[in-house]
Amino acid sequence: MKKLFIILLVSFTLTQCIAIKAESTTSTPIESSTKTFQSKLQKNPKLIVGIVVDQMRYDYLIKFYNKYGEGGFKKLMNEGYNLKNVHYNYIPTYTAVGHTSIYTGTTPVNHGIISNNWYDKYEKKSIYCVDDANYETIGAQTGGKKSPHKMLTTTVTDQLKLAQNMQGKSIGIAIKDRSAILPAGHTADAAYWFEGGDEGKFISSTFYMNELPNWVNDFNNSGKANGYLNETWNTYYNISTYTETLPDNNKFEGLFEGKTTPTFPYNLAELRKLNGNYSLLKAVPSGNTITTDFVEAAIKGENLGKGNFTDFLAISYSSTDYVGHQFGVNAKELEDTYIRLDKDLERLLNYLDAEVGENNYTIFLTADHAAVQVPSYLNSLKIPGGYFDNDKFEEFVNNITLEYFNSKELIEDISNYQIFLNKEKIKQLNLDIHKVSQTIADEIISFENVYKTVTAHTLQTTSFTSGILETLQNGYNQKLSGDILFVPNPSTISYSKTGSTHGSGYAYDTHVPLIFYGANIDFGSSNKYYPIIDITPTISNFLNITEPNGSTGKAILEVLK
Known part of the structure; x- marks a missing residue:
């Protein structure tokens, strides 16, 4: 009986030792996650x-x-x-x-x-x-x-x-x-x-x-x-x-x-x-x-x-x-x-x-x-396309401001298909800047080769979700961009007639x-x-x-x- 007891005791002790060893060699969830993350980091290219x-x-x-x-x-x-x-x-x-x-x-x-x-x-x-x-x-x-x-x-x-x-x-x-x-x-x-x-x-x-x-x-x-x-x-x-x-x-x-x-x-x-x-x-x-x-x-x-x-x-x-x-x-x-x-x-x-x-x-x-x-x-090849005349466009815009607001000094700059208004002059003349912007946007749509127009105010208050106006909005920066933005017709450029x-x-x-x-x-x-x-x-x-x-x-x- 005593011999059997000793055998059982030894068997139990060995089982506990094996269990302890197994526990000590098994990674915890945190350790496993850390190793996986480190392994992934090590795979980053040089x-x-x-x-x-x-x-x-x-x-x-x-x-x-x-x-x-x-x-x-x-x-x-x-x-x-x-x-x-x-x-x-x-x-x-x-x-x-x-x-x-x-x-x-x-x-x-x-x-x-x-x-x-x-x-x-x-x-x-x-x-x-x-x-x-x-x-x-x-x-x-x-x-x-x-x-x-x-x-x-x-x-x-x-x-x-x-x-x-x-x-x-x-x-x-x-x-x-x-x-x-x-x-x-x-x-x-x-x-x-x-x-x-x-x-x-x-x-x-x-x-x-x-x-x-x-x-x-x-x-x-x-x-x-x-x-x-x-x-x-x-x-x-x-x-x-x-x-x-x-x-x-x-x-x-x-x-x-x-x-x-x-x-x-x-x-x-x-x-x-x-x-x-x-x-x-x-x-x-x-x-x-x-x-x-x-x-x-x-x-x-x-x-x-x-x-x-x-x-x-x-x-x-x-x-x-x-x-x-x-x-x-x-x-x-x-x-x-x-x-x-x-x-x-x-x-x-x-x-x-x-x-x-x-x-x-x-x-x-x-x-x-x-x-x-x-x-x-x-x-x-009889495919539509053309060239945008910047000088004629500037004259056209100035004539709009003269006709509607009796001034040719409301435009500060025209570049990158954007119009920057002279806000100081608009304020001096006691004009509504939103009305000035919208009037110009509404009128320049009739200029040859202008396809779309939109005011900065509209871009700030409306969310376009498709089409050319969405891409225009994605490029508009409220702090830096102009007051009126416009888009020329397809295949219409401000460039020479040679080259692209x-x-x-x-x-x-x-x-x-x-x-x-x-x-x-x-x-x-x-x-x-x-x-x-x-x-x-x-x-x-x-x-x-x-x-x-x-x-x-x-x-x-x-x-x-």
């Missing part, structure tokens, strides 16, 4: 790369598909997640506004960048989106008194820095200053842009630094910019194969100074003498190529993607916009520009694979706006590509509608960081693994 192609229409992915190689646009489309129905959801579709909306996740109603240039109704003058006299140029004589201070909200690049306790690097790079500065945000380590004229250098501002890093000086001293402008721009492939675009010599394309026809080849060494010297580099495909060169130098020089925290590199390819403005959306010059950009993208992807690691980076590629078919070309432009809320200006690729991104495609402001919430979601403080977009969950 580098986020935002690529914005200035003035890229969505249909360029399709139109030039057979001209692209396997390693650029096609690789992103076929191995990433291709969103085919992404649009800008506001007016105006300009460069500064587009870049800001992509990176803030909201529209001008919140972020405050209402155009590239706009009339400041408090300062009574036109201002530029990134000008800031509080800072000095770094790397050149001029061109660097810039900062993002007019942008009123944070960007995803800011939020990443804040989430990592200001660790990790955020850098913006572009030919255009605004395209480098605004995406990089308020907390950026650096923003670099290309200064043309007689400089031919990538420069910056004392907002970011007191002197350029050695790698930037080395790049500027390498002679690359000069080398590209000593080349001749000819088509990458035989021009006879460029069947997707109009004949090379047509009346819808603009001319460089020194050229008598808009035709290949382009002797850049000669043309630079009459076209702003190094500024010419911005307007040819080599501008995109030198941007890629500089991006590679930045990745190496700053050791991007090599640290313990996630870095963010915001790239904008600006030369596509210059070429589109000069030659239009159906030019052989534009086709060749995208063929060459495809090669630059392939080189960049290969460089990222080699330097950062194939599974260590995430890319999104989109555009800051698209562009209209040249209206004079449309007219030649943008700025409207019509599909030809709003429909842009959006492709996600790399770490944490699923494979596939979608025809669902998404507004451009959904990019930043998507990036924020998979990085597990707070969205920018003005963000109004939603995460596109279908692209995430």
Whole structure:
């Protein structure tokens, strides 16, 4: 009996020990959750790369598909997640506004960048989106008194820095200053842009630094910019194969100074003498190529993607916009520009694979706006389109105020399809500002090529939920915008009769590509509608960081693994 008791006692003791051991090795719910969260954090890519192609229409992915190689646009489309129905959801579709909306996740109603240039109704003058006299140029004589201070909200690049306790690097790079500065945000380590004229250098501002890093000086001293402008721009492939675009010599394309026809080849060494010297580099495909060169130098020089925290590199390819403005959306010059950009993208992807690691980076590629078919070309096909006469419109508006209010001094400024009233004069004349605004809005609808009009008061008191007036409202900022806003007819622009432009809320200006690729991104495609402001919430979601403080977009969950 005693022996049995001892056996039972030993058995009970072993059972308790096993139970205690099991309990000590089993995670509590809090510990399990913590490990899962830490595991997810550890999966964050080492580098986020935002690529914005200035003035890229969505249909360029399709139109030039057979001209692209396997390693650029096609690789992103076929191995990433291709969103085919992404649009800008506001007016105006300009460069500064587009870049800001992509990176803030909201529209001008919140972020405050209402155009590239706009009339400041408090300062009574036109201002530029990134000008800031509080800072000095770094790397050149001029061109660097810039900062993002007019942008009123944070960007995803800011939020990443804040989430990592200001660790990790955020850098913006572009030919255009605004395209480098605004995406990089308020907390950026650096923003670099290309200064043309007689400089031919990538420069910056004392907002970011007191002197350029050695790698930037080395790049500027390498002679690359000069080398590209000593080349001749000819088509990458035989021009006879460029069947997707109009004949090379047509009346819808603009001319460089020194050229008598808009035709290949382009002797850049000669043309630079009459076209702003190094500024010419911005307007040819080599501008995109030198941007890629500089991006590679930045990745190496700053050791991007090599640290313990996630870095963010915001790239904008600006030369596509210059070429589109000069030659239009159906030019052989534009086709060749995208063929060459495809090669630059392939080189960049290969460089990222080699330097950062194939599974260590995430890319999104989109555009800051698209562009209209040249209206004079449309007219030649009996398709409606036209040109807005700003001088006649100003005279028309002044005649309205004279007829109804006996004064031609009620208009302070007309710009960006907005009318700013002279409130002091209206007050002096004891006029009702709402009556003045509504009268002008009602009358200008009869002006040739005006399609819609609306007062600021209406935008403040009415919520539009569809159509062109909704997009206009999304771009209206109560503090900064004008008193009367109007929309031209479709395919009607304030521009020359050669080349293309943008700025409207019509599909030809709003429909842009959006492709996600790399770490944490699923494979596939979608025809669902998404507004451009959904990019930043998507990036924020998979990085597990707070969205920018003005963000109004939603995460596109279908692209995430």
